Each structure stands twice: as structure tokens, then as C-alpha cells.
Amino acid sequence: MDNKILSLLLSMLMVSMAAAGCLGGDDDDTTTTDVDGCTDSTATNYNPDATVDDGTCAFPPVAGCMDSEASNYDAAAVEDDGSCTYSLTVWHSYALDSTEEEAFNNVIAAFEASHTNYDLDVQYVPFDDLKPQYVTAAQAGEAPDVFRLQNDALGEVAANNVGGVSIIEDLAPYMTPAELAAYGTSMSGxxxxxxxxxxxxxxDSLALYYNKDVLDTVGVDYGNISNWTFTEFYTAAVTVSMASENHWGLCFPYKAAYQFWPWLTGYGGSIFDDSGNPTINSASTVSAIQTIQLALYGQPAGGTGVLPDGSSPAVLKAGCDWGNMEDMFKDNEVAFIIQGPWAYGGIEASNVNFGHTVMPLSVLEIPFSPFVGMKGWSVSSGSDSKAAAVTLTKYLSGYDSQVEFAKTAKLLPVMSSVLDHPDVASDSVVAGFGAQMARGFGAPAYAAMGSVWGPVDSMLADVFDNGMAPADAARKAQAAIEKALGIPLTVDDDADDDGYSIDGADADCNDNDATVYPGADDPEGDGIDQNCDGIDGVDVSVTMTLTVHTDDSSVTAVSFKGAYGGWALESGTQDGMMWTLEITTNPGTYEWGAEDQDANWLGTHCEDVDGTASDDGSNCEFTVTADGTITGQTKLHYMAAM
Ligand SMILES: [Ca+2]
Ligand SMILES: [Ca+2]
Ligand SMILES: [Ca+2]
Ligand SMILES: [Ca+2]
Known part of the structure; x- marks a missing residue:
């Protein structure tokens, strides 16, 4: 019989005996004393004689996972049994079916084999999407534990915080001196x-890929290509372009800031000084942009001109971008492309006969210095399992991983010890990109880097597509970067004092002419776009929204019609009792109204954009002025009959 039940029966017996005594009328010797103690028979100090539990029960140690960061944490456990498991979400950005992804999968498999208590949820996020998606996810408390990011984005992303805490975990407290030493100077990035x-x-950095078959076909000797001057490079490219109308010497995304970087340095310009201050507006950089404009575009007239609209043979294929240059290279249509090591695997798989080397010296006989970026792994400060996430991060960026990525995907290691690994040291591809990287500009991690690419992209479009003078385009980029960084302006961003800045929303499209600014009078036919809408004269189309609000639930559909559209009926979009219609119209004054599903006119109770209501018996009416300003009645309120 269970001790507990036995004890209970004994207690009841004692009570009944005492009761029997009472019946006997003898009040003096029948007092029963409660016994305090532990009454739980599963406790180690169970007292079978106890009648009242005094809360002293003690139990044998409970074994389980005692790490509160583990996914199977047992708050009751007093003895860790080594069963802790960790569930981590990982975001990578290696292109699907690439050699990089293959190397990554190998590294993940090796980690899982040696860390069987980790459960990894590995997710692919396209490279360009990862940064914004991470920031959004972190602020929503849904960040991955571990994610891959380029070093020039780290400062910018870490500037975001949740509750005052940066969304990237500082790894400094987790690193031993020996671990830090293995990374060497790359840690500064x-x-x-x-x-x-x-x-x-x-x-990684850009390097020059050359198509041997294309060069062989036109008889160009590329034996000494790693020591070519710009003239030798240019001559080879011209030879290819001249030989066939379907072949081009060079294809690369010449209007992308990242691609422009080495050209800028090769012509004496810079984007930063050594302290991280933007230098786009410096005289040397503006001069470099002008020289490159001549060299690449042949504009203004008289330049070397490697683009089709230049004055010389078109050796640079127009319209080259990140997407099409590799295809043209693989199809033997172009002799040279400028690309990073990440593309190597895909090009090699195409069986094109190619080599790769450093870019030639510039016409100034100085090396092109490409932007050297690093990519690596970071930990979310919102991770529930930070120590485990750090363990994984150290593995993904560690020695074995760098060896695997160098061998399989030709990614350049950042640990010098990896370069000494026999399989890596003997790899000509890694060595080739390493030579170009050695000429490169080490990407700093400061927040400024994230503010550079957009304004420099815009600067290239302004110069190459929009006809803006390099000095103005550089001043505009400098102002945009300084504003993004929140540092004092070193340039005058409103040189003509017309009240409109050369950069930003509502920008002045000519900051050297005070009669030109957004909203200025723009007489058509003078060849000048005074109001900055992109055409001489006024671009008259204005997009706006009309709204109908009804109190009458019997209205199930609303259609709009008005003079703006020749009184043609158009269905509104419903959101509860609100219907809206987006219209595009020209400047002018227009009557309008709306009707319900039965073609009943919904009345004349109109409201201005500023909230003023009127019901004067006429249709609603609004006015659009030439500068796009909307005034008057854009809302109609239909009230049910009382
Ligand atoms: Ca201005
Ligand atoms: Ca102006
Ligand atoms: Ca005009
Ligand atoms: Ca205009």
C-alpha cells in the first residue's frame, strides 16, 4: 500500500479513536497534536508521520538543460545534463546554384556534423535585399540570429537601434586575443x-577578365597583359571593336559607383581622405571625372571616346550592366569585362576560354585602385541565443571556412594563414585576384560608406546622362553625402541663391541660374526647362486622389465622374465607407461628382483639401495650378437622409 494512503488511514483512525474517546465523556487525555513536516512521499525528506505539510519538502536534483539561451531550457533543472540544443536562423546571400553557395553548403554541413546540438534554419536573401530586410526585421524583433553583410554597410546598419540598443551585437567581448590576431589588419574594416x-x-575587388578566344581571333598578343599600360589595353579593345560590328572591346557597368571607383583613383581622384571625410568635391576628383568623361564617352567632343556616342570607335558597349556583361563575355562577344571574384565560378562553368588579371595602369600610369570590400558574418543583438550565434559566426568566418571558400568559390581569404594553406597557395585564381586586391583601397567600415553609393550613382547619371557639369555634379554629391552624415556642409548647396538646393527632393536642376528652380515660370519654346520638370515648358500631368465618404450603408458602390475626364464614369476603390479614385489631370479648374450603384447622384456636400465644407447646391470643384498645387474640393461627403 502506498505510504501516503497508509498514512492517511492511520490519521483517520487516530481521529476516529479520539472521537470515540470524546463520546466516552473523558475530556482530559484525548488531545491530538498535529505533526509538521514534509508530507510529499516523492520528496527526499518525506516524513510519514507528518500530518501538516510545512513546506520543507526537498526533491532530488532535476537534470536538464540549464542554459537559458537554449531552445530546450528547463527552468526547473538544477543539474545540467548536456542536452542543450540551439535553434539559429541564418541569412546568407550567396547566389543560388553558384560555387559560393556550394562552398557555403559544405561549410554548413561541416558545422552541423561537429555541432549536433545546433538546429540551423538557413535562408537565402538576395544580396541587395539583405541589408534593408535585416534592418526591417530587427526593428520588428524578427531578425535572424546570424547574417552575412558587406563591411562597408556595417556602420550604417549598426546605427539603427531598438530601445537604444544597436541592432548588431558587438563581438569584442567574445573574442580572444589569439582569435583577433588571426584576422590581422582585416579587423579594422x-x-x-x-x-x-x-x-x-x-x-573582394574588381579585376580584369579577358576572353582569350576573342583576342586570339583578332591577333592580339596578351602574353604580358598583367603589365599593360592603358594604351596597350585600349589598343587591344579598339582592335576587337573594329574587327566586327557584333564584337566590343569592353563591357562593364560604367555608371555604377562601385565600378567607377577604380577609374576615379586611376585618374587621381578620391571619394574619401584617410580620415573618412568625403572628397568628391575636391579639385583633383572633379578633374578626374572630367578626364574619365573624355576617356569613356568622348564628351565633350575631342575625347578618346570608347563609348558608341564618342568620336572614336566604340569599344565600350553601350548599356552594359551587372546583368548582361557576363553573358556577353560567355558568348564571346566582348574581349574584356571588369568583375569581381564572385562571378568566377559561373564564368568558368560556361567553358569560355578566359583569364583574369589586374586592371591596366591608367593613362597617368598609376594603378587603378579598386574598392576592396569584405564580407563576413554578424550577430543580431536581438538573438535569444547570442553565445551560440557567436559560435556559429566564428565558424562561418573561421580558418576552415575561408579555406573552403577559396578552394571552391575562389573567394579571397582575409586570414593570411589561409593563403599559406597548400591548396590555396597553389590556386592561380586566388593569387590573381589577390594581386588586384593588393592595389586596392581597403573599405572602411564607418557609417559614411553607406551614404556614398547612392549620391555617386546619381553623380554619374548627372554627368553621363543629364549633361550636368562635373563640378556641379560633384558638389551635389558632396552635399548629399554630408547631409546624410549629418556633418557641416563644406559646399554651397544653393550657389545661385534661388532658395533651392542642388541636391535632395525638389532639387534645383540648375544651381547656377536663379531663374531656374522647381516651380519657376517655364515659357515653352525657349529651349530651357526653367521649372525643373524635365521638359521645356510645363509637364502638365498631375496625379491626385478624389475621395467620397458616405454615411449610408445602402451605398455599395461609388463611381466618380468629372470634367477632368470628360464626365466618363470610373469606379472608385472601396475601403469601408470610403471610396477613392486616383486621377491624372492637367492644370485647370474642374467640376466633379459621384453616383452610387443605382446611378443616384451623391450630392453637393463638398469638402476642401483644407477641410472646409460647403453645400451650396453645386458640384464639387477643384483647381490644379501649373506647379501642381491642388486647391478646392477634392472630397465629397454623402450623408444618408435623416
Ligand atoms: Ca539654387
Ligand atoms: Ca537655380
Ligand atoms: Ca522654358
Ligand atoms: Ca519644364
Whole structure:
């Protein structure tokens, strides 16, 4: 019989005996004393004689996972039994079916084999999407534990915070001196204000890929290509372009800031000084942009002109971008492309006969210095399992991983010890990109880097597509970067004092002419776009929204019609009792109204954009002025009959 039940029966017996005594009328010797103690028979100090539990029960140690960061954490456990498991979400950005993804899968498999208590949820996010998606996810509390990021984005991303805490975990407290030493100087590229925002896993820079079959066909000798001057390079490219109308010497995304970087340095310009201050507006950089404009575009007239609209043979294929240059190279249509090591695997798989080397010296006989970026792994400060996430991060950016990525995907290691690994040291591809990287500009991690690419892209479009003078385009980019960084302006962003800045929304399209600014009078036919809408004269189309609000639930559909559209009926979009219609119209004054599903006119109770209501018995009416300003009645309120 269970001790507990036995004890209970005994207690009842004693009580009944005492009761029997009472019946006997003898009140003096029948007092029963409660016994305090532990009454739980599963406790180690169970007292079978106890009648009242005094809360002293003690139990044998409970074995389980005692790490509160583990996915199977047992709050009751007092003895860790080594059963802790960790569930981590990982975001990578290696292109699907690439050699990079193959190397990554190998590294993940090796980690899982040696860390069987980790459960990894590995997700692919396209490279361009990862940064914004991470920021959004982190602010929503849905960030992955571990994610891959380029080092020049670290400062910018880490500047975001949740509740005052940066969304990237500082790894400094987790690193031993020996671990830091293994990364050498590459750590400076991931360290911002003393915080280690990621561990670098690979470095990369642009290099020159050359198509041997294309060059052989036209008889160009490329034996000494790694020592070519710009003239030798240019001559080879011209030879290819001249030989066939379907072949071009060169294809690369010449209007992308990242691609423009080495050209700028090759012609004496810079985007930053050594302290990280933007230098786009410097005289040397403006001069470099002008020289490149001549060299690439042949504009203004008289330049070398490697683009089709230049005055010389078109050796640079127009319209080259990140997407099409590799295809043209693989199809033997172009002799040279400028691309990073990440593309190597895909090009090699195409069986094109190619080599790769450093870019030639510039016409100034100085090396093109490409932007050297690093990519690596970071930990979310919102991770529930930070220690485990750090363990994974150290593995993904560690020695074995760097060896695997160098061998399989030709990604350049950042640990010098990896370069000494026999399989890596003997790899001509890694060595070739390493030579170009050695000429490169090491990407700093400061927040400024994230503010550079957009304004420099815009600067290239302004110069190459919009006809803006390089000096103005550079001043505009400098102002945009300084504003993004929140540092004092070193340039006058409103040189003509017309009240409109050369950069930003509502920008002045000519900051050297005070009669030109957004909203200025723009007489048509003078060849000048005074109001900055892109055409001489006024671009008259204005897009706006009309609204009908009804109190009458019997209205199930609303259609709009008005003078803006020749009184043609158009269905509104419903949101509860609100219907809206987006219209595009020209400047002018227009009557309008709306009707319900039965073609009943919904009345004359109109409301101005500023909220003023009127019901004067006429249709609603609004006015659009030439500068796009909308005044008057854009809302109609239909009230049910009382
Ligand atoms: Ca201005
Ligand atoms: Ca102006
Ligand atoms: Ca005009
Ligand atoms: Ca205009």
C-alpha cells in the first residue's frame, strides 16, 4: 500500500479513536497534536508521520538543460545534463546554384556534423535585399540570429537601434586575443568606434577578365597583359571593336559607383581622405571625372571616346550592366569585362576560354585602385541565443571556412594563414585576384560608406546622362553625402541663391541660374526647362486622389465622374465607407461628382483639401495650378437622409 494512503488511514483512525474517546465523556487525555513536516512521499525528506505539510519538502536534483539561451531550457533543472540544443536562423546571400553557395553548403554541413546540438534554419536573401530586410526585421524583433553583410554597410546598419540598443551585437567581448590576431589588419574594416560588428570571411575587388578566344581571333598578343599600360589595353579593345560590328572591346557597368571607383583613383581622384571625410568635391576628383568623361564617352567632343556616342570607335558597349556583361563575355562577344571574384565560378562553368588579371595602369600610369570590400558574418543583438550565434559566426568566418571558400568559390581569404594553406597557395585564381586586391583601397567600415553609393550613382547619371557639369555634379554629391552624415556642409548647396538646393527632393536642376528652380515660370519654346520638370515648358500631368465618404450603408458602390475626364464614369476603390479614385489631370479648374450603384447622384456636400465644407447646391470643384498645387474640393461627403 502506498505510504501516503497508509498514512492517511492511520490519521483517520487516530481521529476516529479520539472521537470515540470524546463520546466516552473523558475530556482530559484525548488531545491530538498535529505533526509538521514534509508530507510529499516523492520528496527526499518525506516524513510519514507528518500530518501538516510545512513546506520543507526537498526533491532530488532535476537534470536538464540549464542554459537559458537554449531552445530546450528547463527552468526547473538544477543539474545540467548536456542536452542543450540551439535553434539559429541564418541569412546568407550567396547566389543560388553558384560555387559560393556550394562552398557555403559544405561549410554548413561541416558545422552541423561537429555541432549536433545546433538546429540551423538557413535562408537565402538576395544580396541587395539583405541589408534593408535585416534592418526591417530587427526593428520588428524578427531578425535572424546570424547574417552575412558587406563591411562597408556595417556602420550604417549598426546605427539603427531598438530601445537604444544597436541592432548588431558587438563581438569584442567574445573574442580572444589569439582569435583577433588571426584576422590581422582585416579587423579594422569591421570595427567601428571600438565595436566589432562582424567577423570578415572574404575580401573582394574588381579585376580584369579577358576572353582569350576573342583576342586570339583578332591577333592580339596578351602574353604580358598583367603589365599593360592603358594604351596597350585600349589598343587591344579598339582592335576587337573594329574587327566586327557584333564584337566590343569592353563591357562593364560604367555608371555604377562601385565600378567607377577604380577609374576615379586611376585618374587621381578620391571619394574619401584617410580620415573618412568625403572628397568628391575636391579639385583633383572633379578633374578626374572630367578626364574619365573624355576617356569613356568622348564628351565633350575631342575625347578618346570608347563609348558608341564618342568620336572614336566604340569599344565600350553601350548599356552594359551587372546583368548582361557576363553573358556577353560567355558568348564571346566582348574581349574584356571588369568583375569581381564572385562571378568566377559561373564564368568558368560556361567553358569560355578566359583569364583574369589586374586592371591596366591608367593613362597617368598609376594603378587603378579598386574598392576592396569584405564580407563576413554578424550577430543580431536581438538573438535569444547570442553565445551560440557567436559560435556559429566564428565558424562561418573561421580558418576552415575561408579555406573552403577559396578552394571552391575562389573567394579571397582575409586570414593570411589561409593563403599559406597548400591548396590555396597553389590556386592561380586566388593569387590573381589577390594581386588586384593588393592595389586596392581597403573599405572602411564607418557609417559614411553607406551614404556614398547612392549620391555617386546619381553623380554619374548627372554627368553621363543629364549633361550636368562635373563640378556641379560633384558638389551635389558632396552635399548629399554630408547631409546624410549629418556633418557641416563644406559646399554651397544653393550657389545661385534661388532658395533651392542642388541636391535632395525638389532639387534645383540648375544651381547656377536663379531663374531656374522647381516651380519657376517655364515659357515653352525657349529651349530651357526653367521649372525643373524635365521638359521645356510645363509637364502638365498631375496625379491626385478624389475621395467620397458616405454615411449610408445602402451605398455599395461609388463611381466618380468629372470634367477632368470628360464626365466618363470610373469606379472608385472601396475601403469601408470610403471610396477613392486616383486621377491624372492637367492644370485647370474642374467640376466633379459621384453616383452610387443605382446611378443616384451623391450630392453637393463638398469638402476642401483644407477641410472646409460647403453645400451650396453645386458640384464639387477643384483647381490644379501649373506647379501642381491642388486647391478646392477634392472630397465629397454623402450623408444618408435623416
Ligand atoms: Ca539654387
Ligand atoms: Ca537655380
Ligand atoms: Ca522654358
Ligand atoms: Ca519644364
Amino acid at each position: 569591421v570595427t567601428v568606434n571600438g565595436e566589432i560588428l562582424g567577423l570578415p570571411q572574404s575580401g
